[in-house]
Amino acid sequence: MSDIEWRPIPGWEGYYEASSKGAIRSVDRVVVRGKRTLRLSGSPRVPKVGKNGYLYTSLYRSSEASYSTVHRLVALTFLGPRPVGHDVCHRNGVRSDNRVENLYYGTRSENNRDKRIHGTDHNASKTRCAQGHPFDDENTYLLPDRSRKCKQCATNRWHNKKTGVSDRVRGHGLYDLGAPVDITGTPTNVPGSGAGGKGRALCACGAMSPEVSSVLTRRKWHREHKEQVLKELLP
Numbered sequence: 104m105s106d107i108e109w110r111p112i113p114g115w116e117g118y119y120e121a122s123s124k125g126a127i128r129s130v131d132r133v134v135v136r137g138k139r140t141l142r143l144s145g146s147p148r149v150p151k152v153g154k155n156g157y158l159y160t161s162l163y164r165s166s167e168a169s170y171s172t173v174h175r176l177v178a179l180t181f182l183g184p185r186p187v188g189h190d191v192c193h194r195n196g197v198r199s200d201n202r203v204e205n206l207y208y209g210t211r212s213e214n215n216r217d218k219r220i221h222g223t224d225h226n227a228s229k230t231r232c233a234q235g236h237p238f239d240d241e242n243t244y245l246l247p248d249r250s251r252k253c254k255q256c257a258t259n260r261w262h263n264k265k266t267g268v269s270d271r272v273r274g275h276g277l278y279d280l281g282a283p284v285d286i287t288g289t290p291t292n293v294p295g296s297g298a299g300g301k302g303r304a305l306c307a308c309g310a311m312s313p314e315v316s317s318v319l320t321r322r323k324w325h326r327e328h329k330e331q332v333l334k335e336l337l338p
Contacts, residue, residue, distance in 0.1 A: 110180045118164050119148070121180040125201030127160050127173060134165075156198040156223075174201045182208060190214040196221025232256055235323060275329055278305040281321040286311075308332075 108123040119129055130145040150158035150173050158173040178191045181203040185191065192209040193200060196217060209217070231237055232253035244252040278284065283291045283302020288311070291302045304312040304321035312324040 112162075112176055112180050113184075115162055115164065119162050119176075121177045123177075123181060123203045125173060125177050125203070125205075127176060152199065158199055158201065174198075174206055177201050177203055178206045178208065182206065192217055196223055198223070234326060274308055275332055276307040277322065277325045278307070281318040281325065283318075283321070284311070286314075 106123075107126075109120045109128070110122075111117070112119045112121050112127075117130065117132060119127060121127055127148040127150070128145055129143070129148065132143050132145070134141050134143060148160045148162075150160045153159050153172075159170060160173055160176070162169045162171065172191075174191050174193065175185075178185065186208055189208040189210055190213075192207050192214045194205050194207060194217075197205075229238065232255075234253070234256055236242055236253050236255040238251055238253070242254045244254055244257070279290070280298050281304055282298040283300050284305045285291055285302065288305055292298070292300055298318040298321075300318075301314065301316045302321075303314050304324050306325060306328060310328055312321055312328075315321055315324070
């Protein structure tokens with residue numbers, strides 16, 4: 104006797120089912136297309152592997168189409184609706200293992216903790232914090248949940264709180280998150296195309312960076328510019 108259990112996917116009853124082993128299949132059904140009535144045989148859905156390692160599949164019904172991860176469909180079918188603020192987590196950290204016993208609903212912090220434990224957290228491989236400070240032995244706090252915290256950033260926040268100076272220096276915002284401009288301050292990107300590309304960074308105070316090729320370099324220039332402004336403001 105097979106130990107695989109198949110159940111209808113909520114919202115897709117009569118069209119698709121999920122199994123307790125993490126598979127998705129269509130079911131035998133009758134559809135009407137124009138003046139024709141067709142009898143379609145069910146078949147397994149072959150998922151695609153995303154760049155992030157998760158399995159994805161498409162579901163179709165008349166003119167409706169849905170693209171979803173397999174683990175979310177399996178969890179919805181066997182564990183019920185996902186609670187607000189929760190993720191579908193893999194107990195063993197293998198993103199392609201969508202057996203129902205390997206899935207559970209966890210908070211975002213629990214999910215991130217599991218990723219660090221299983222070595223699938225891309226942030227764990229970063230060598231610098233968002234402000235560009237190194238994650239080395241001297242500049243890193245290791246928290247109980249295995250996440251890391253930059254000591255320099257913590258010190259800066261404490262210092263700014265004591266002195267009343269904010270990291271977001273008034274009048275020194277970065278134009279459009281670092282989107283490039285030319286020497287006259289005119290944006291060089293098409294609206295909605297993002298902040299990448301070659302150009303200069305523009306601060307609200309009118310300061311402008313040299314022409315560089317990436318948004319990360321423009322943001323780095325802006326951080327250094329603000330640090331200089333802070334040094335001039337502090338006694």
